[in-house]
Amino acid sequence: MYLSVVKVQRHGGRGLATLIAASPVLQEVTLIDVVLIGDGPDEDWVIRASNLRKLTIALGSEYGGRMEDLPRLEECCLFGLNYAKYLTGMARVTKLTFYCNCMLSTEVDVLERLPFLFENLRSLILGVNFCMMSHILAIFCLLRSAPVLEELDVWNWSEGAQEMEANDVFLNAQWINHMFAKLHVVRMKKVYCLNNEMHFIEFILSKARVLRVLSLTLASDSLSSIEEAIIDITEYPRASPDAQVIFMGVEPESANNDMNGFLDLSAEFPDVEEEETSGLGSLDTVHPRRRQRSNGESVAQLQLLQEQLQELEKEKDQHHKPTVEELKEIIQEGKKNAIKFQNYFESTIQSLSKQLDLSQFRLPPLPEFPSELSSHPVTTRPGDTPVDPADNVAANVPEDSREGHATSGDADVHVRSPIDFVAKCVGNGCAESPEDQI
Incomplete structure (x- = not known):
């Protein structure tokens, strides 16, 4: 079910819940800019959908309602005010998109009191304003509740003055043992290089023990250039020896105010494999200071790929040279064996001729073995008549040899x-x- 820019009449929330409950096989619901007339933040209505697998709610206004347990829900996107309460029915979700940057400050308490952990949550997409302390607290509530999280996407919408600096002391106080236990990919977009953002990046690098890639795209009005950001981040300690930092360039200016694709960040955050091989040209003039650590800056990765390509070309040449030599040896050995066979055949014929006293008969000459092997088949010229070697043999037998060989025995011998x-x-x-x- 897809509803966009629609007005639901009086008691819209209850009407919407009734509509969803009346469709027991419903698997996907998308609500974008839907107006629930007569519905306020205190209205009590419940969404029940036992087969629902994907849910998107982006209404933009503060509404009431809640979610009953959705046992089959796999993917959910929540964008709006007062929507943290909907998470209470999504314990089994595997992919969650939650925009903290449009939440109420009071919703942090809701997130802290979640009665369960997201045991299946492997992909988390967050919209964050790092200037707001409530937003930072909200993302840590979700991170602590996701013990098997593998991929984290963060879209920064930082604006205004920082309410408080989220330094090492503050961030370490948010840490628990299972946080980032399986996190191996982090993607951050529209990074302004604010202090809180840089502290968060350093915190991830220092705590994520199995991290493989952290990719960054700077905002067009970032406080630091790419070169300055590289120098700073290169110095951050890393808990994972395989962690690489990839700079994806700078967001276009239109991205600062562009809301297209805001609900679905999957198109904005391509797969890690694509990130590792795209956008590398944006840092051609940057020279990382720690290439021996494979710190993942674009220039270092490009140089590494070029070196690997050269090694592959060398291995390819070395692999083909022995093959050509082996083929030549096989051809020479074949020639030798063919000549040996021809000599053996001639000697055998000569031996048989002596044993059977066939000197009076003249055998046709054997064909000569070519000096070089040729792949061209033997052909005859137009007009030539094929000759059967057996006819030549019969023609060379003397006439008197064909007579007088009958015995005095039976006539039908x-x-x-x-x-x-x-x-x-x-x-x-x-x-x-x-x-x-x-």
Whole structure:
């Protein structure tokens, strides 16, 4: 069910809940800029959907209602005021998008009192204003409740003056043992390089023990340049030896006020594999200070890829050279074996000729073995008549040799020529003696 820019008449919240409950097979609900007429923050209505798998609520106004347990819910996006209460029915969600930057400060208490952990939550997308302490507290409530979190996306919407500096002392007080236990990818967009943002980046690098990639995209009006941010972040300690920091460049100025795609950040945060191979040209003039640590700055990664490409090309050349040499050796060995076979065949024919006294017969000459192997098939010229070698043999047999070989025995005795006998000897290993042939 998809509703966008729609007005639901009086008692809109209850009407909406009734509509959803009346569809037991409903799997996806999207509510964007829906006006619930007559519904206030204290209205009590319940959304029940036993088969619901994906839910998006972006109404923009403070409404009442709550969620009953949604046992099959996998993905949820909440954008609006007073929506933290809806999380109480989403214990099994695997992907959650929650915009702290539009929440009420009182909702932090709701998040702190969540009666469960998100045991299945592996992807968390947050919108945060790092100038607001309530927003920072809210994201840590969610992080503490997600013990198996693997991917964290943070879209910064920082504006105004910092209410309080979230320094190391404050951040360490938010830490618990299972936080970041499985976190291996962090993506941050529109980074202004405010103190609280930089403290948060340092905190993640120092605590995430299995972190592989932390990618950053600076806001167009960032307080620091990419070069300055690289120098600062390079000095941060890292709990994971495999952690890499990738700078994805600078957001365009239009992104500061552009709300398109704000509800779905998946398009804004591409996969890690794409990030590792895209946007590398934005830092061509930057030279990282710690290449030996593989700190992940774009220039270092580009140089590493170039070196790996050169090594692969060398390995390819070294791999093909022995193959060519082996083929040459095989060809030479084949020539030698063919010549040996030809000599053996000629000597065998000569030996048989002596044993059977075939000197009076003239055998056709054997074909000569070519000096070089050729892949071209033997062809005849147009107009040539193919000649059967057996006809040549018969033509070379003297006329008198074809007569006088009949015995004085029965008249139907079969007469064989010496050539037939030689052929049979070669084929059967001379199983018969010459006397047996007469």
